Amino acid sequence: MSRFRLYPTPAQQAALLGQCLHARYVWNLALEQWSMWTRDKGPTPGFPGQCRHLTEARAAFGWLRAGSQTVQQQALRDFDQAVKNFYAGTHQRPTWRKAGRHEGFRIVGGQASRWVKLNRKWAKVNVPKVGWVRFRLSQAVPEAKSYRITCDRAGRWHVAFAVVPPPIPAPGTGEVVGVDRGVTVSAALSTGELLTCPRLSGREQARLKHLQRCLARCRPGSNRRGRVKAAIAKLYARVTDRRKDWGEKTSTDLARRFDLIRVEDLRVKQLARRPKPKADPQRPGAYLPNRRRQKAGLNRGILANGWGLLVARLEHKAAGRVEKVKPAYTSQTCSVCGHCASENRESQAVFRCVACGHHANADVNAAVNIAAGRAVSARRETPVRVSSKREPQLATSA
Numbered sequence: 001m002s003r004f005r006l007y008p009t010p011a012q013q014a015a016l017l018g019q020c021l022h023a024r025y026v027w028n029l030a031l032e033q034w035s036m037w038t039r040d041k042g043p044t045p046g047f048p049g050q051c052r053h054l055t056e057a058r059a060a061f062g063w064l065r066a067g068s069q070t071v072q073q074q075a076l077r078d079f080d081q082a083v084k085n086f087y088a089g090t091h092q093r094p095t096w097r098k099a100g101r102h103e104g105f106r107i108v109g110g111q112a113s114r115w116v117k118l119n120r121k122w123a124k125v126n127v128p129k130v131g132w133v134r135f136r137l138s139q140a141v142p143e144a145k146s147y148r149i150t151c152d153r154a155g156r157w158h159v160a161f162a163v164v165p166p167p168i169p170a171p172g173t174g175e176v177v178g179v180d181r182g183v184t185v186s187a188a189l190s191t192g193e194l195l196t197c198p199r200l201s202g203r204e205q206a207r208l209k210h211l212q213r214c215l216a217r218c219r220p221g222s223n224r225r226g227r228v229k230a231a232i233a234k235l236y237a238r239v240t241d242r243r244k245d246w247g248e249k250t251s252t253d254l255a256r257r258f259d260l261i262r263v264e265d266l267r268v269k270q271l272a273r274r275p276k277p278k279a280d281p282q283r284p285g286a287y288l289p290n291r292r293r294q295k296a297g298l299n300r301g302i303l304a305n306g307w308g309l310l311v312a313r314l315e316h317k318a319a320g321r322v323e324k325v326k327p328a329y330t331s332q333t334c335s336v337c338g339h340c341a342s343e344n345r346e347s348q349a350v351f352r353c354v355a356c357g358h359h360a361n362a363d364v365n366a367a368v369n370i371a372a373g374r375a376v377s378a379r380r381e382t383p384v385r386v387s388s389k390r391e392p393q394l395a396t397s398a
């Protein structure tokens, strides 16, 4: 994926949003058709059947006919892929697309290669039914068979050309690194480096809190509520950008410097779950405290550190050079003598071995254990089969 910031004029913005609306409408219609299936009905129409329905709908409704056929057909194609992914077990069930949240559409084929470089910093792309839209040339535009135009919650437009970049070659030094992911230190390396994922500053956090209180007092559907929501979305977009930037830079750096990268085999989604409610045995229907608020805080910490993102990107960039290690006891075992006891962990940050007296940063000690660790075989070794005609896709990792 090669993404550029798109700068449409207000008129073009309206046209782009119209295309997004068509794509969303067609997707939601396809989802409705798929989920309304019952045993007594015939087989659910697949992609070709739905395309025929789309042709009929376009003939019947002028507003749908006014939009681009490519955009609407690609929404059906996307949905078809989503259903296939769901049945293959790699993805969740397709969900409804919502205005303001899932804004985007795809252009394929010859139309996708209509872009012109204007000068050193700007280029323009010809979007069907919209016209030439300028985008910032932040990198070289790759040779791509399709692109996707999206609008995020903060109202920023992007164009992304679909290419899978080649993986980063190994340095060939034979060096191995262990990465321990944590909440206070985002990633500790076995070399002793402590890396922190940037977050919102204190002032930004205070502003976020203030805005959230404002939002709670706004009347639903009011203009003020819309403005406050946009301001909150902007802050969230900022922190997401920082996290992504950190993840990309860190993963590239690790892939360039080390031959083999070992990480703990954490299941971030399962880790960041809400705790189970604890039923009170004395009073039926009532519940005991289950430390839900504390867990919510920890979950926020886990998600704020971009653990999943870092490893996902590492697996793309250093393909075949990432090993997953069982995380059990890596934080309690001494990396020098191998003595394993919970007393070794003096505090959250300090590790002191009760057997040999080895003293180190607790996260670095864990990272050294991971670097020396035994590899757990990957859960999925055979790749999911894809048609040779399809766009290049990144390997799906469960």
Ligand SMILES: [Zn+2]
Pocket (backbone or CB within 6 Å): 334, 335, 336, 337, 338, 339, 353, 354, 355, 356, 357, 358
């Ligand atoms: Zn020791």
